[in-house]
Amino acid sequence: MSTGSADQNEHDRESGGPERGGPEADAVRAATVQRLERAMGELGTAAVARMESRLSWFRRMSAEDRSWVGLVAQSGVAAFVDWFKNPARGRPAITVEVFGTAPRELTRSVTLQQTVDMIRVVIDVVENQVEELAAPGGEQQLREAVLRYTREVAFSSAKVYARAAEARGAWDARLEALIVDALLHGDRDEGLQTWGSALRWSRTPVIAIAGYAGEDGESVLEDLRNAARRAGHDVLAGLQGDRVVVVLGVNDKDVRDDGVSGAVTEPLTELFGPGPVVVGPPVGELPRAGASVRAAVSGLRAAVGWPDAPRPALAEDLLPERALQGDPSARTQLVEEIYKPLRGAGSPLLDTLSVYLEHASSLESTARMLFVHPNTVRYRLSRIAELTGHMPADGRGSFVLRIAVTLGRLAESSEES
Template identity: 35%
Template sequence: MTEQDLTTGSGVTPQRTAGDVLDLITTHDGDVETVAFECLAGGLTDARVASLMHVLGWSDDVRCFAVAGFAPTVGGGATGGFGGDAVMHTLARLRTTAHDLGGSLVIAGTHEGICVVLTASRAAATPEVTCTAMMGVFDADRPVALGPERHGVHGASATIRAALATLAAAPAIRESRAAQGAGRPTSVARQELNRLVRAEDALPERALLGDEDAKRELIDAVYGSLAAGGADDPTLETVSTFVLSGGSLETTAKALNVHPNTVRYRLKRAADTTGWDATDPREAYVLRTAIALGRIAAARS
C-alpha cells in the first residue's frame, strides 16, 4: 500500500464488531498476537480483547504507544531486497529493536501493508527514543508515524489507530513542512527528522480524515482551553480574529479596537494555555481548525 493509496480512502480504520474476534482466531490459527493486533487496529476493545492482551503479558493499565511505517521496497530502503518477505522481516526487526531497548511487551502486525508495532512505555526509552531507533528499519524514503502515549486496552487501540491515521495524513504534513523550510539548507539529520510525523502534530489532517480522537482533542483540549474563560474572556475572539486575518497584528487590533501590544499579550497567553502559537503558520492552522470544530460542536449542544 502506498501513501497515495492511503489518501484515497478515509484514512481511518473501520471499526470491527465483537463477532469478528472468533472469526479472527479461526483465520489466524489461534495466533494470539495477530488476533490482538487486528482487534486493536479495528477499534475492538472489549473484555475478550483485554483477555488476549493478558495472555500476551499486558496488564490493564500499561502505558504504551505505536509506531507505524512502510517496509523497505525491493532493492531499496533501509534493508531492501526481501521481496515478499519484506513485511515479515520488518516486523521481526521492529520486535528486536523494541526488545533491545528493554521492551518486554511488544505487539506487532500489519494493516493494509503498513507495519505497526505497539510497545509499552519505559523510563529509559521514551517514545521518541524508541521511534528514532526504529526509523532505520522502515523504508528510508517514506514517513514514519508515532502514535500518542496511552494506557490500557482502549489506549492501545487509540494509539495504533492514531498512528495509522497520521501516516495517511503524512503527505499533507510533509508539504506543510516543505513550504515552511523552503530555501533553507537541509542536513541529513534534518531530512531524517522530517520523516517522523507525530500524531499530535497531525491533528487537523487527522480530523479531516474523520479521526474522532483527533476531533475530540481539538475540541476539548484546544478549543476548550481558548473558551474556558467564558464570554467575558477575549482570548478566543482574539485568536480567532488573528488567524482569520492571516496573522496580522494591525488588522486584529483594529477589528477588536485595542492596541497591537494587547493582541500580542493575548496571543502569548493563549499559546501558554493551549500549547499552540497563533503566530506560527502551522500552529495557526491547528488553532483555526480547533476553533471551527469547537464552534460547530457548541452549536449542536
C-alpha cells in the first residue's frame, strides 16, 4: 500500500470515516442505515422511557398527551433514519414529518421549553448508542448527522410554536373585538362568560375605557394590551373605526372602597391617541360590562361638549352632555340621582335651587325672592350638595343641577300627560 493511501486511510480514521460522497462512505452509510432501521423501535421506546425518568412535567401529563409525545418521538427517529438514508434530499422537512403527526392542541400542553427538553433527551439517547448503531468507521458520520438533524428540529420547533402563537394571538384579537362589539351593542350576553373563559378572564371589578386611536390603531391596541397585562389586569381591546375600547378586569390591589384607583386608568390614558379618554363605571363581572362600555362610548361622543373635561374623564362626570346628546341612560341617571332626591326632600330645597340658578347664583337675590334670611339659603344649598354631590355655587355643579332639574320636570310632565 502506498504512503499516500496509508495517509488517506489514517485521515479517514481520524475524521470518523471515508470522505463524504465517496463509494466507501456510501457503503458505510448503507450499513449504518440498516442498523438504524433495526433499532428504530427500541430508540423511540428508550427516548420515552428516558423522558419518564428525567422530566417530571412529562409524568404529570395526561395519558393521551404522553401518547402523542411518544408518537412525535417515534416519528422523529423514523424521519431521521429516512433522511440519513437519502443525503441528497438536502434539508429535512421536520415540520411535516415529525410535528405533523401531533394535533395542534399539543402546543398548548407542551411549552417550547419543554419541547427543547424532549429534544435533548432524544439526542442523549441516540448519542449514547452511536458506537452500537454506526457501522465500523461511520461513528463520526452518524454523530455529525445527528447534530445537523437536531439543529433542524430545534429550528422547526421554534417555527411551530411561533406559528401557533401568531395564530392564537390573531384568534384572541378577533375574539376580543367580538366581545367588545357585543358589550357595546348589548347582545349575545349568554356567550360572554364562555368567551371570557376562553381568554382566561378572572378579575373583577370590570371597567371600560374609550378613546381615539390616532394614526396607528393596531399599535395603540397592542401597547394598551401589553401595559394592562404588565399591571396585572385582564384586558380586552377592540378597534372600531378610529375609536378604541378597552375592557379591564382590575387587579385587586387597585380597587378601593370608593371604586377603582386612578392608578389603573392614568398610565393607560397616555397610550391613546389625541382627544378625550372616558372611563365607564365599574361593574361586578364581565357579562355586565356592557353598561360600562356603553357609558364610556357615550361619554366619548359627548365629550366635545365639555372642552375642559379632564383626561381621563369619568362617564358619570359627562352625564349632562350625554343627556343632551340623547343618551337615555344618562337622562335616567340624572333624574334618579339628582332630581328625585331633591323632590323627595321637599319643595323648599327644589324651589331654593331653582331660584338660585335663575338669579345668577346670588345669595341675596335668592333670599329676597324667597323671603328668607341668606343663612337659610346657605343651609339649603349645603343640603342640596349633600344630597346630590354637586355644589350649586360651582360652575360645573350648577350646570349639572340645572340639566337634572329640567329633565326631571320634563319627565314628570310626560308622566302626568
